[in-house]
Amino acid sequence: MSEPKRDEVEAQLRLILATPAFARSPHLCRFLQFTVERALDGRAEEIKEYLIGSEVLGRGAGFDPRTDTIVRTQAHRLRTLLQAYYADKPDSPVVIGFAKGAYVPIFRRPSVPDAPPAAGRIHTGWLLAAAAAVVVAGIGGWWVGARSAVSGLEPAPARFTVDLSPQGALDVDRGSLVLPPSGRSALFPLIETNGVRRLWIRSLASGVSRPLVGSDGGYLPFWSPDESQIGFFQNGRLKVYRLSDGQMRDLAEAPLGRGGAWSPQGTILYAPRSSGFIYQIPEQGGQPAPATFLAPGTDENDHRWPEFLPDGRRFLYSVRARNKDHNCVRMGSLDSHETTRIFDHNSQTRLAHTRTGDFLVFARDGSAWAQPFDVKAGRVTGQQILLLEGVRYSNVSGATFSIAGEHYLVYHDTEYSRTAVSLLDRTGHVLKELTQPALLMGVSANAAGRMLALEFGGQSREPGDVYVGETANFAPVRLTFGGAGYAAWEADGHALIYLAMRDGLSILARKSTQAGAEETVLWKPAHPIFPTSVSADGRWLAFHEDRPDTLMDLSLLPLDPLTHTVRGEPVSIRKTRFNETHGFLANSGRYLAFVSDESGQSEVYVTELGSDGHPGFTRKVSLDGGVHPRWRQDDGELYYLSPTRKLMAVRIEHLSSGTQFAKPVKLFDTLAFGAGDSKSPYAVSGDGRSFIINTLRVDPQGLTVHAVADWVGLLKTRHLTVN
Incomplete structure (x- = not known):
């Protein structure tokens, strides 16, 4: 395979420097540009620690690499960020990298074709965003735990924090951070510093957050299966928002929305009010129809928080009753009025498909819990296990956690705006x-x-x-x-x-x-x-x-x-x-x-x-x-x-x-x-x-959430036995 030509390397360098992660770190941009240009000019012998520290990083003539570790620190961050960039863009024609302990860049073609990630490997979108934040923040940013490249090793849970936006606080009364199955983006309701409340989206690959124009007052967003659209509630209506161009469609009345879900077949479930049952409607619009019914002869008074199972026909939902001892989570179906009781407390419940099996994850008593679930049979099969403390549940805004498959669990412990x-x-x-x-x-x-x-x-x-x-x-x-x-x-x-x-x-x-x-x-x-x-x-x-x-x-x-x-x-x-x-x-x-x-x-x-x-x-x-x-x-x-x-x-x-x-x-x-x-x-x-x-009172710390990568490892540390 031929070596990359100069113009190819320069083109790749421009692409890397144009990414938001590098654009936010002038020091790393200069570091990378200096070393690449010197290497392309045949002047690799000039790429020395002293020169990088004194001229590129601005330490001046008095820089002493024996006592000042800035070059080594920045080189480590540069390698981390480049690795994250190529993990997210494996089809790049040229790879620019650095060997550990070296400052002279290496240029090469990709050595292997793109392959699906191994089970348990950290998702590239989070990896890039986490690496970028480490570079930008220096300390106190996102942390990404090291992953072994040896096949078969079980990755350990890695904890880090996520700073979503400096422009406001998480609007915890209108929902929480919501991840799609891929984990590539995150939706969240934001109270901006000027008091405006609207939905924002963050690309976890670029680390950039932006408001969704026209979503003012929107709350409780949920993803379409292909992640190209979102559903949410706004001004007493259920709406759909196309992310590519911001086009919105008004679907149905929903004066007090209490959760929605979107099936692969194009059916949307939603709870339109604080009492009553869950409705279904085609994603393109149409006449809403009941998807659940209050059980006759019981004290049930409302259903909320629908969650589709993989077949797109069955779904989970929360049941509230006048007597709290009768609260529960049930499984319903679009094909039948029959329901199955899953467990005996109400909460927003999410299904997680993992290498260890399928689990229901839910909030209870200020913590996140998981329980093995047989999707085919529609029943829990093992004990409930405590995953994390500091996870809340609100009957109005739902649970303060979200999951992306087996890769990530994000959560926060703030239940109210102050x-x-x-x-x-x-x-x-x-x-x-x-x-x-x-x-x-x-x-x-x-x-x-x-x-x-x-x-x-x-x-x-x-x-x-x-x-x-x-x-x-x-x-x-x-x-x-x-x-x-x-x-x-x-x-x-x-x-x-x-x-x-x-x-x-x-x-x-x-x-x-x-x-x-x-x-x-x-x-x-x-x-x-x-x-x-x-x-x-x-x-x-x-x-x-x-x-x-x-x-x-x-x-x-x-x-x-x-x-x-x-x-x-x-x-x-x-x-x-x-x-x-x-x-x-x-x-x-x-x-x-x-x-x-x-x-x-x-x-x-x-x-x-x-x-x-x-x-x-x-x-x-x-x-x-x-x-x-x-x-x-x-x-x-x-x-x-x-x-x-x-x-x-x-x-x-x-x-x-x-x-x-x-x-x-x-x-x-x-x-x-x-x-x-x-x-x-x-x-x-x-x-x-x-x-x-x-x-x-917008809390300056109000937009920091906690995340656990490879959260399934928590099940093992809690000694969970799957039946």
Whole structure:
């Protein structure tokens, strides 16, 4: 085989230097270019450690290789990065390399044809990315464990960390890092430093992360089998995104998506809401159809987290029941209504095909576990084994781990984004920090803005509990116990109405803020509800309801302010095929502001109310989108958050000829957390001069995840016996 010619070597050098891994390391670029050019010019004798250190790496004339190891260190990194480059590009016509301990490059043709990787060998995409990060970061970067080239040796698990992007934090409330089977890329939801939430993708070969244009607000992404497309949830819809050109297709309604999966035959499974069952739809679109059914005669209330088995017909899914002891993971089929119980706890479960056999990997009790699984028979066959600690599971955002076959397991131990509640004036200036960063999920104030209620998050995104205090000197006192949220104040600030979980059931409850007060049950709704506000006279509670037939519907619940009981059936305000949410009652009781997506995006509307609570004339008051409307106490101004989290204000004049709403004006930009969720991200003082905002605190360490290469080796170290 002929030796490479000069022009071939130079062309290969240009290709290598153009890769992102080298582009981020000027020192290594100069090192490689200097040594290659000297060798091509026949001046290999000039390639000495002293010359490289003093001139190429900038140590100057005083460089002493006996005490300064920079040349040897950089040479090691250069060899590592070149090995990773050729592992990812085995068809390169010219190989540029360095023998260990030498600085003169070697040029040769590939000596062997490309062959499939041996079992257990580290995947090239991760190898290149890991090597690149070692080069760039120097220390504290990704680490790649050495692999033996001797056939038959069992590779040991290698642990390293992955820094996904410097431009934000992992949006742990909207999903986790998701690997495809090849392990070549990773999808993840990102909270950018400016507060924008969208999906990003990282090429693990180049180490480059980029946002997916148009995916703002997207969450819970999942891969197509050929890795050319992704599915995800956005603005109450299930969507498909083609990675080659960013083309998106809208497939189906999904107001509160809870996981999706994509079969090789082109069927997509998805859980469209927080209750009910899993649906199926062709990848090109069509009429959705149920893929699972709530078992009759049981207390099952929702199915989520579908995962296809290799045949593309059977699938795993998580079952939640009112009695948590009945939670489980089941196996269903597109060809039958019959299901098989797999094990007795609910979690997002993934199938891993390995050289040791097939395993189900799932999160439980703050750890990742694996259990042998007979795919053909559809049953577990051995004991559960603890793999790793520090892995979480959330009923809202899923498990905080992902796997790529037998090669990689990535995970993080952050279950929530951290926020802090601040008091701001109308210019956005922070007047006072009311809390330290914590797991805060909702904020509400009474009509005067003097009393504040915060929901501190519980485990696995289950309802936390409500704490109350005076806004001026906020010292939170715990009001509820056992799980509660979505708190709405009665106008005088003496009691709250909220959603609670009691004995496995969702109830609407009331409790006074007086010491020793008891909780009373107001209502046991048939469908999931989300209370948002109470009228000033205590006669109405605004809420929206998740119904399987008409999506989110807006209603008023009639209350008796004297007996503190429900005095009748709910009055429907909006019941359409669109989502109507975030109803907030004006202090006068004359108006209800709410959000609807009937225009194609969420907008703020105001409807006039009769004395019987029934709606009258309705008008749109927001421009270019809006959520979470709030009233000033005198009804003279309405506020809302824009899609980019700007706090907007609408002046209102009450004239004899009618009510006039002015054009919305921007007050200031915010980082309000949960602006697109049902839980309240802010509250308003009675005079509209200050705002209490639950503000996202982007953790600079929030985008580091942990990874284990050859994670199957953990099974052996845990002494697992496969039956």
